[in-house]
Amino acid sequence: MNLPVRPPVRPMLARAVREVPRGAGLVYEPKWDGFRCVVFRDGAGIELGSRNDRPLTRYFPEVVELLAAGLPDRCVVDGEIVVVTPDGLDFGLLQLRLHPAASRVRRLAAETPASFVAFDLLALADRSLLDVPFGRRRELLVEAVTELPGLYVTPCTDDPDVAQDWFTRFEGAGFDGVVAKDVDLPYQQDKRVMWKVKHERTAECVVAGFRWHKDGEGVGSLMLGLFDDVGLRSVGVASSFSAARRVELLAELAPLRENALDGHPWADWVGDPTGAPSRWNPDKTLTWEPVRTELVAEVRYEHVHDHRFRHTARLVRFRPDRDPASCTFAQLEEVAPAELAAIFAVPVPSAPNPSGEHDDRRVEHRGEPDPQQVGHEQQPGDEVPADEQGEQQRDHH
Structure with a gap:
């Protein structure tokens, strides 16, 4: 492709903060929960690039069609691929x-079509916009993109109260939070020069086992469970420990490894000691070590989906004062669905009509700020690893 900005592009990133920042010259956008994607278009050629350089083009043919219809002939656009459902x-x-x-890609593209949300313009025609202030890039983006059902420009506001409202009100629609950036910010590849505020909560879980770290030294992740009416159910893992902490955890868990399989609720899942391949990463095994289910861990998590932590949790502390039997699903907060239409118009895929075709309908905009304003059964341990769950794609900003 003969573009002024060529692949690979390392997307501009954000660092986490606890509150929506306020200050002169800041603008805010929703933090979309999807795959980060940089689009390169040169005439009939369209490529979808991810943050980890994995090409996404073949997986989203319907997005390619949308981009061909709604983007200028020659451009580079930063955005997010998302799947929108009625919830x-x-x-x-x-x-x-x-x-x-x-064949599966084609089927899913028809059954659960993806959308693309654009939030930055890196090149237009023969001009690189990397050094242009964000406010101007935003103006050019709004002018360049022809919005269609499934192709949108992200809402943007310079009002921190509106951003706070987005953060609070639209979590149930699947938003990750809010991103803030300076209106004069140039596009700085692979630099954390923006800010992101994400939803986060805590839960107390039973530690049922652990996985070894990939280098073989210490604990790589803790296997977490919660009780329901049937028994102890796997809800995910906690990881991201320092090298020193991995060794400390191994020592702390050592007494609980004795006779761990006696009555262990997941004993049938231990399986072959060589481990089984991960369904997310064939080169990674799911070998894990059981421990007696007597230890409670307080962890931080972001979202719950289908009764599991959507992403890797973080260990806060162990709670020896807690009874493992008290660790139930009742403590998890699953936010009620919110309508995406309240933040801007989106297509809501309906069920197939009698002819077997899906009838996507446009949801009316409901008075929010102008989007163009600038200013198998899953076994324990078979969680989606942070580097495989789209984290490299989904780190929107």
Whole structure:
């Protein structure tokens, strides 16, 4: 492709903060929960690039069609691929698209079509916009993109109260939070020069086992469970420990490894000691070590989806004062769905009509600020690893 900005592009990133920042010259956008994607278009050629340089083009043929209809002939656009359902954004459906079978890709593209949300313009025609202030890039983006059902320009506001309202009100629609950036910010590849505020909560879980770290030294992740009416159910893992902490955890868990399989609720899942391949990463095994289910861990998590932590949790502390039997699903907060139409108009895929075709309908805009304003059964341990769950794609900003 003969473009002024060529692949690979390392997307501009954001660092986490606890509150929506306020200050002169800041603008705010919703933090979309999807695959980060940089689009390169040169005439009939369209490529979808991800943050980890994995090409996404073949997985989203319907998005390519949308971009061909709604983008200028020569441009580079930063944005997010999302799947919209009547209940909001669904990252799980998005993950299913990364499949080698072309027939499955075509089927899912028809059944659960993806959308593209544009939030930055890096090049237009023969001009690189990397050094242009964001406010001007935003203006050019709004002018350049022809919005269609499934192709949108992200809402943007310079009012922190509106941003706070987005953060609070639209979590149930699947939004990750809010991103803030300076209106004069140039596009700085792979630099954390923006800010992001994400939803986060805590839960107390039973530690049922652990996985070894990939280098073989210490604990790589803790296997977490919660009780329901049937028994102890796997809800995900906690990880991201320092090298020193991995060794400390191994020592702390050592007493609980004795006779761990006696009455262990997941004993049938231990399986072959060589481990089984991960369904997300064939080169990674799911070998894990059981421990007696006597230890409670307080963890931080972001979202719950289908009774599991959507992303890797973080260990806060162990709670020896807690009874493992008290660790139930009742403590998890699953936010009620919110209508995406309240933030801007989106297509809501309906059920197939009698002819077997889907009838996407446009939801009316409901008075929010102008979007153009600038200013198998899953076994324990078979969680989606942070580097495989789209984290490299989904780190929107």
